[in-house]
Amino acid sequence: MSKARANLSSALTPELRVWSERIEQVARESGLDFFPLDFRLLDASDVNAVAAYGGFPVRYASWRFGMDYERLDKAHAWGLSRIYELVINTDPVIAYLVRSNLQGEQKLVMAHVCGHADFFKHNAWFAGTDRGMLDTMVRHAERVERCTERLGRERVESFLDIVLCLDNLIDPYQALRARLRRGEPQSLFPTSSLRTFDVLAYVSEHAPLEDWERELAEIVLAEARYFAPQRMTRIMNEGWASFWHSRILTGGVLSAAEIVDFAETHSGATATAPGRINPYKLGIELWRHAEARGEDLFRLRSLHNDASFVEELVDAEFVARAQLFLQPRPRRSGGSDAADRDPGRVKARLCAELAWGGVPRIELVDVGGARELRLLHHHDGRDLNVPRALETVSRVQSLWRAPVTLETRVQGSGRLLACDGAATEVRELPSPSVSERAG
């Protein structure tokens, strides 16, 4: 849905337009700063479709988006959940509102969007993201389409599916590293070292791929890079948007009757099931905590990602007030399973879970003589799902077209997951292994 094709019927109603302007104004007066907002009204089923495409209805065709749509659509049809808002990190910021939202909800969503838009523009991790992603996605879709016409759907899709299995093998700190590197003397970062967390980038550049394959791999890489900061800042970003929507709305934007809709929707979105983390709730509580401590909120939102934000802000008082705990390990011997509420341990675990966007840290350490690609899993106490990791290794192999190994630990002892194209296997490693040396 590029600008030219934008549907007239997706325009806001005159009344909503008035409110959007008023809310935007209140938001800017409160200190939020964002690219222009482009609100669009859609029916619920269309919003499900847009959500299935990751926010970009112009994205290339794939069964995976059909699968996500099936799930969202079913959830909606069964009345289990409904999406009422969707906002895209572009310039201008595109935000979809669902036509069936109550008026109070529309105001909430618009205020919430202002928070996200400010976050997108100012958070350091989003600095390198492609704000023209809508057009980029259109180009990607055209390239995939051209390949499909030439080579057949089956072939293109199968290849894309292989690359997609590696789309979390990117370095979320890549943009930051590149910026640091620019300021430093060259010698501090010897280019001779292969070591990189940007495995997908390395493989798509150096594997003996055909041109069309490389092109598709680059598309997957670009889209993965675009979405990565969102994974790394989910708690902060949702918290920031919720923090500001409360402030903007309760500051005179809502009518008395709408306060009830607001309370309902707000509490629905920030409710926690016992024993789970809800990013909206934890996020808003962290921001309120920061405010109570007298921190500079705008500075915090510029600098941090979820892990560093938690590192900076969580203290004993917060753990107690937010009632955070570590899930008890089930004990075979029985007895009471008391949750661990020790602030230090809770914080350490929370940071570990949030670091690296919640995916395993996997580094390319070396390419051996026979082009053997060696990957290392930086074990942080959580084991990999070994059967699926083994499958993934064989996917990497089928791209790299030479043997691939992954070193990891399972229940404390070293394992090497290997694939040479013909067979995959798991070998025991003598300890101490490379992981210890790698640090």
Add this chain to the structure above:
Amino acid sequence: MNRIEADRARFREIVRGRIRADLGRYLSTTELIARQGEHAVSVPVPQIELPRFEFAASEDDGVGQGPAARGERSAESGDGRPGEGAAGEVPGQHAIEVEVELEELAEMLGRELGLPRIEPRGKRNLEAEGARYSGLRSRGPDSLRHARRSFDAALRRTIASGQWDPKNPRVVPERDDLRFRAGKPAPRPQSSAVVFHMMDVSGSMGREQKEIVRIEAFWIDTWLRSQYRNLEVVYIVHDAVAKIVDHDTFFHLRESGGTRISSAYELCLQQIRERFPNDDWNVYPFHYSDGDNWSARDTERCVELLKQDLLPRVNQFCYGQVRSAYGSGQFKKDLDLALGTDPRVVTANVSDRGEVMGAIRAFLGSGR
């Protein structure tokens, strides 16, 4: 949104196995989970999960928030799980949960899994006398006089006999016009059933295993409740000894020690004998364990109990074997060997949540 429909159609073709057979092995059934009152509700959705480097699901899954952790007792400890339906990569993709009526759910489940309606056992269970005033007759007490139908008859007679005057529309009922409600015997399906949920709570059954049992039990109850007017549920837990517990305890109790399955079957039998005589009750015992039993001797005892005493008294006996890291899975093999040909016995393996719906179909698909 024709593009998304095309993508969805392609996904469905893959699920049906018509194209991209290479993806078949990644196909699973996931569930959408929402809350229904205090229960969790799950809706099966097919899903293809491509392999990725990811963390193994661990028994301890990290940091939580709230007054109590799972397993800890408190007013709020319970069955809620957040809806995970709309997890996506876009931050501002907000979903809220909505509640569904229980009857609606049962209907959806039946449709989704193609479940037959249950035919209750035995004739005397099928028919229960009841009278409904659904008939009419021309003689009867005034208290049962049907004013509208009486007037209707009088109006017809007036018009037919040419006495109708539109300018003076008067209708005077005569004795023959009067109509009275009449009772008609209405055979109604006898509708009492009792479900026994028996679960092994010995040390080897972990939280995930209990979660599977909980989802399974919820759906079974939901379906049977839609089929019977009156449904009683009895929860039995056992390790080496069995006892009756309430709903909450059933799902949270963790015992240790050995496993003697026959203890549960004996208790179940005793309950049937004392509280749920066969003439009045349809009986559904369900048993869940990870397949470990104390001894082969006790397994023989279980088979004996089933053959001699339980099976003649029940509509169907179902055994769901939940895979755990410690269970051997032997018990299902033994049951299948001894009673596999008996239509009253259904056994199913449930290795993970994705298989819950398959097990339910196996349990309830026979319509017994």
